[in-house]
Amino acid sequence: MGFFTRHTQPPKEQSPAKARGCLPDAISQDGFVLIKTCSQLRLTYEIRLATFMAQQSHKRLRLILQPSTVASAQLREFAAQHGVSIEESKT
DSSP: OOSOOOOOOOOOOOOOOOOOOOOOSEEOSSEEEEEEOSSEEOOOHHHHHHHHHHHHTTOEEEEEEOTTOEEOHHHHHHHHHHTOEEEEOOO
8 A cells, every 4th residue: 555565574583692801901920900090999890800800810910000099998898808909000
C-alpha cells in the first residue's frame, strides 16, 4: 500500500562483555608505575586493576602523585593492605 516496506533483519548476536583494561604509565623490573596529576585521588577501578596486575606478575605498584595531591583515606588503607607505595613526585 505504501511506498515503504519494512524489512526484518535477523537478530544480531551479542558479543560477550569485555573487561576494561589498564595501561600503566611505566613498567620497570620491579613493578608498575601510575603517575597521577590531580588535586584529589580516590581509590579508582584503574588503581585496583593495576594492583591486581602487579600482584599477578609478582611485582609492586607505585603511585606517583604531585606533592599537592590529597589521597583519600580509602586509597591509603587499600595501599597499606596491598603493598602499593604512594610517593610524591620530585618535580
